[in-house]
Amino acid sequence: MFNLVIFGAPGSGKGTQSERLIEKYNLHHISTGEVLRDHISRGTELGKIADLYISKGQLIPDELMVKVLAHELDNNPEKTANGVIFDGFPRTIPQAKALKEMLAERGTKVHAVVGLEVPEEHLVDRMLKRGQVEGRADDNLETIKKRLDVYHNQTSPLKEYYLEEGKYHAIDGGSTVETVFDNIVKSLDSIR
Numbered sequence: 682m683f684n685l686v687i688f689g690a691p692g693s694g695k696g697t698q699s700e701r702l703i704e705k706y707n708l709h710h711i712s713t714g715e716v717l718r719d720h721i722s723r724g725t726e727l728g729k730i731a732d733l734y735i736s737k738g739q740l741i742p743d744e745l746m747v748k749v750l751a752h753e754l755d756n757n758p759e760k761t762a763n764g765v766i767f768d769g770f771p772r773t774i775p776q777a778k779a780l781k782e783m784l785a786e787r788g789t790k791v792h793a794v795v796g797l798e799v800p801e802e803h804l805v806d807r808m809l810k811r812g813q814v815e816g817r818a819d820d821n822l823e824t825i826k827k828r829l830d831v832y833h834n835q836t837s838p839l840k841e842y843y844l845e846e847g848k849y850h851a852i853d854g855g856s857t858v859e860t861v862f863d864n865i866v867k868s869l870d871s872i873r
């Protein structure tokens with residue numbers, strides 16, 4: 682079993698790299714952003730609450746997010762058996778602590794954290810382009826700026842948290858998709 686957290690600012694390439702990593706390592710992908718967008722499109726109660734936060738570029742409260750994640754883990758026991766890529770979770774220190782506990786209760790842990798490091802000006806460009814291609818409502822300049830603030834204030838401290846745990850693998854996320862992927866694989870293969 683191999684559980685991976687893919688970590689980085691919005692627009693750093695987490696989703697793109699996750700798609701490749703799930704194939705390479707036969708992992709189950711849990712993207713909390715995708716889970717929430719799915720609820721929004723289906724108009725569920727969770728979707729209605731999530732929309733209030735996502736449209737403002739804010740984080741959904743930790744307590745609710747932890748419940749969403751636990752549901753994703755327990756709903757797919759056969760799919761998660763080989764390991765999971767957590768994409769977009771954790772986004773706060775309390776979420777990281779909750780993830781540690783949740784996995785320990787299930788007899789496992791986070792094995793590695795891949796941190797995609799991309800210069801800020803590239804992030805904005807990438808998200809604006811994605812907004813045009815995929816039509817994500819939160820990929821507009823005003824919301825992007827708020828999401829980057831939230832990232833710096835609430836999410837980036839996780840780098841230190843996982844460095845202290847000896848799990849953080851810094852990856853230059855600024856080059857091509859192929860080069861970034863090769864560098865992630867090299868870094869992970871050194872610990873597998």
Ligand code: AMP
Binds near residue numbers: 734
């Ligand atoms: P993403 O697709 O990962 O960029 O997430 C899109 C939006 O969903 C974020 O800007 C947050 O509003 C919300 N979201 C996704 N994951 C989380 C999380 N772990 N904690 C809080 N909010 C989240």
